[in-house]
Amino acid sequence: MVWSKGWRLVKIHQTYSVEEAARNQGVAKGTVRLWLKNGLPALNERRPCLILGGDLADFLKSRKKPKQTCKPEECFCFKCRAPREAAFGEAEFIPITQTNGQLIALCGQCTTLMHKRVSLAALQLLEGIRLITIKQAPDRIGIIRPTRLNDN
Ligand SMILES: [Zn+2]
Incomplete structure (x- = not known):
């Protein structure tokens, strides 16, 4: 384009x-x-x-941006310039505030690192991503303990 x-x-x-x-x-x-x-x-x-x-x-x-709205389980890949699913259906979540944080995944197509700001509520909708590791934010170490969601 x-x-x-x-x-x-x-x-x-x-x-x-x-x-x-x-x-x-x-x-x-x-x-x-x-x-x-x-x-x-x-x-x-x-x-x-x-x-x-x-x-x-x-x-x-x-x-502008034809069909570039990401589904809940997709992140926008800046290399592909398109929404992509996470590689291996895996993503990490790093809390930033009490209510939202950063979702980090590798692009399923080109393995570029993708970021997406998501709310904790939206995390519940991520059915397409099987494993989500919740990491603590760097400044919250010791406050939020690492947890896993949908780990099966
Ligand atoms: Zn990509």
Whole structure:
């Protein structure tokens, strides 16, 4: 997927030519033409082809993160740029506050370390992860004892 600078840079009340839109988003003109082909609306009755800033912003917003919402048992892998299940269905949980902490797992695809902030309540929903080791936070050593959930 071609990355662009983001819809926040688009002035929604401005009209852009293909070239101006490309410059605004820091992409090639060909990329903008591809967007037009992929559903970015243009004022086609006009030549040269003009794009409404509002349409461009909406289009960029809608194509941002397609299906990148992680399921409870998934973390976002920054190497794959996609939600991935934990390798071996295992993850570690490090408490940060009384109510939430950091879930750490290896990407099932590329074994990159993945992090996710989760609440203790959400931990109960992690059916896809079979083994969760609860570690104590570095500054809580001696207060929270290591515990295991779903260990079977
Ligand atoms: Zn990965």
